[in-house]
Each structure stands twice: as C-alpha cells, then as structure tokens.
Amino acid sequence: xxxxxxxxxxxxxxxxxxxxxxxxxxxxxxxxxxxxxxxxxxxxxxxxxxxxxxxxxxxxxxxxxxxxxxxxxxxxxxxxxxxxx
Numbered sequence: 001x002x003x004x005x006x007x008x009x010x011x012x013x014x015x016x017x018x019x020x021x022x023x024x025x026x027x028x029x030x031x032x033x034x035x036x037x038x039x040x041x042x043x044x045x046x047x048x049x050x051x052x053x054x055x056x057x058x059x060x061x062x063x064x065x066x067x068x069x070x071x072x073x074x075x076x077x078x079x080x081x082x083x084x085x
Contacts, residue, residue, distance in 0.1 A: 002023055004022075007019075022066050022067075025065075027063035037075045041075050
C-alpha cells in the first residue's frame with residue numbers, strides 16, 4: 001500500500017467512515033477504483049489525471065488501484081480523498 005486516508009460516506013443523515021487506500025505496482029498501466037463506487041467516483045479518474053498533468057507532473061505508467069473500504073457501502077459523488085487535512 002502506498003497511501004491511506006480517511007473520508008466519509010453520507011448515508012441519509014449519518015456519516016460512515018470510508019478508508020481510501022491507494023496502491024501503485026508494476027504491471028500493465030491501469031487505474032482501477034474498487035469498493036462499490038458510483039459513476040461520479042469512477043469519473044474522478046479523469047479529473048485526477050488532468051490535475052496531475054496540469055501541475056506539470058507525469059502520470060505514472062503503472063498499475064494503480066484505489067480501494068474504498070468498506071465495500072458494502074455505496075460511494076456516491078466526487079468527495080473521496082479530497083480533504084487531506
């Protein structure tokens with residue numbers, strides 16, 4: 001595992017802790033998000049790529065896996081891992 005941050009899923013009026021874990025390994029280049037993400041979370045892959053390029057950095061040509069745990073909670077919206085304070 002390369003990095004781990006805590007985030008929150010909003011379920012009705014309650015918050016549920018979500019761990020965002022990122023692993024970068026060798027292999028064919030891929031960017032995968034697992035853990036029951038909705039369409040907005042899946043689209044975050046392109047926002048991340050664009051942000052890295054716009055910072056003048058090179059997107060890693062490796063196998064990137066982002067795990068949103070626990071997997072039994074539906075993750076909706078683009079908020080996961082965005083508040084790193």
